[in-house]
Amino acid sequence: MTARMDKPDYYEVLGVSRDADERALKKAYRALAMQYHPDRNPGDTEAEDKFKMASEAYEVLRDPEKRRLYDTYGHAGVNNTGFSGFSGVDDIFSQFGDIFGDLFGFGGRGRGGAQRGSDLRYDMELTFAEAAQGLKRTIQVPRSVRCDTCDGSGAEAGSKPETCSMCRGRGQVHHQQGFFTLATTCPRCRGRGTTIAKPCKTCDGQGQKRVEREVSVRIPPGVDTGMKLRLRGEGDLGPGGHPGDLYVFLVVKEHPEFQRDGQDLHILREVDFARAALGGQVTIPTLEDDTTVNIPPGTQPGDRITLRGKGMPNPNHAESRGDIIVHVKVTIPKRLSQEQREALERYAEVTAAS
Template sequence: MATKRDYYEILGVQKSDDVNAIKRSYRKLAMKYHPDRNKEDADAAERFREVTEAYEVLSDKDKRARYDQYGHAGVDDQVNDFWARGGFQDSHAFRDFGDVFGDVFGDIFGGGGGRSNRGADLRYQLEMTLEDAANGREVELEIPKHVGCGTCKGSGARPGTNPVPCRTCGGHGQVQMQQGVFAMRRTCPECHGNGKKIESPCTDCAGSGRVQTKKKLKVRIPSGVYDGAQVRVGGEGEAGPQGGATGDLYIVVRLKKHSMFERDGADLYCDMPITFPQAVLGAEVDAPTLDGRLKIKIPAGTDSGKVFRLRGKGVPDIRVNRTGDLFVRVNVAVPKKLSKRQEDLLRQFASEAGDEVYPERESFLDKAKQLWDDISGEVK
């Protein structure tokens, strides 16, 4: 007979480690070697059995004390009895493993007793303006969804009758099946985990316990939501079948593109044109904000592209719990048309500044005529 390995070595723990460290190691190894995850590995089942046996001893205070004093000889009788009683499925190793990994392995590790199925969560996309997202808004929605059947009160059974315990699982919602040395529990295929069957279905919901409808509800969207933010409304999802718990509603915010502002987190950015005289001489101008216009001072000699920061004029952001700033970039607008006086004044300014500018010349047609005459003279 092969010599048994040391239980501490199997779990990769030290003798000084407490039960929490042992439990953490067991869960990790049980996940790694579970037969359902290693169907191609013939050794996995034996490793899983080994890990389970080690945990069954070291997680029990009395068994661990006897093992520490006498080794395997001190606990062999109890270990043999453990496997004789069914092993894993009746042990606290099973319960500890199932508590953590039930969601991973589906229904293999479910606890006893029938359970109603929870209704599905719903998602609703809501388009909002930047202003509404910044200030918050109450919206009224109409959501198509399943609700509990009013005729049977969600039970699925015809009024005057009741669901009966499932004969396949005895009302537990689970059936036990043997896989090698392991006895596993799975969701009952007959009642789908409910533990009950409906022999006389409700005629309004066909036994499902729910009906399709459209429900209106008002929801407050908080200020500071961002594009892609999800607002959860508990209990407003789909009703669960046959009286199961109701799911939740998730409102997904989609922000419309703004004609003036770009948003980056809590901050806003925009471009604002100013005139050449305002840039040169300085001025007080109206800058756009989400709250209306705000006067800002443009210093004399302001370059095109200069950015002005208006603190606290951005938007709230629920992710960072602050209100951002507004960054206004000014662009000097070049006039496309000038009056004769404006042109004369600019030429005078350019002359005094020593700038070279195009002199006053003929119209485009005059210049074209001159070019044609020059070409004709060369040809002659």
């Protein structure tokens, strides 16, 4: 955790002001996530670092409680692992170090101590339509599993792990330093307490091997950027055989016309002032097909027309959907043709006379 002292400011990371609202945060995060996504920058560790830092900043600032802590105490308020007494800590937060420690958490520390495997993080990009409909996608997930050749012992067939002679199986050795006795991890067995005279050739004595597994992920309809799915037990297998979890972090691309606000979708339509006065129709996209919306006579600038239940589904209750809200922008022509001018002058005369 010492490296955290030099961490950049989360607001600077996202390039937003300190009073940025949720929408501004999400917009900034989405742009950075798209730019630095590891899939788009294979082998580029600098991009990966930027990606991770942006994700971390967003995770904190999107959560009002964590943001308040960050604003008050800085990084110490949200990254100190000992700082866990406040309410509203969600599951992911206790995993902060692991999740962001490494994209796939290799070698990470399990939540339940040494027995549990690391959690893995997978970042998934979705189009707006995919987010609206939900989908099932198969992803390749690297995972440590027990080596079958040695059955996880790390020793070659016919040999057995032996109690470490240096620490006598305790996994720790003690050093005298002045008045203090320091216990450190045994350098010979690296804390395992056992050594292997003949390491298993398949796994090089690790007792584990890495495999790529296919994991099927079902994304419910209505998800949004910043949401994550937790797949229990799909993470790394720990030394004790207990797997960690797999977290799928979602980034949803923006729709060219809709502005999303929770489950509601806002869209702007320009209507000529005469059409606004007389009434008419505009065409808008929906999550299903394009549809025609009636503009009632006498529509005013800024009026909204709401299409109930046409917005995004709620990922937790697919049958409950938000609305589509059409914002009417009434336009006034900057130039008039001769014919238009004559018609409008006639309109002005009638209006003045009445």
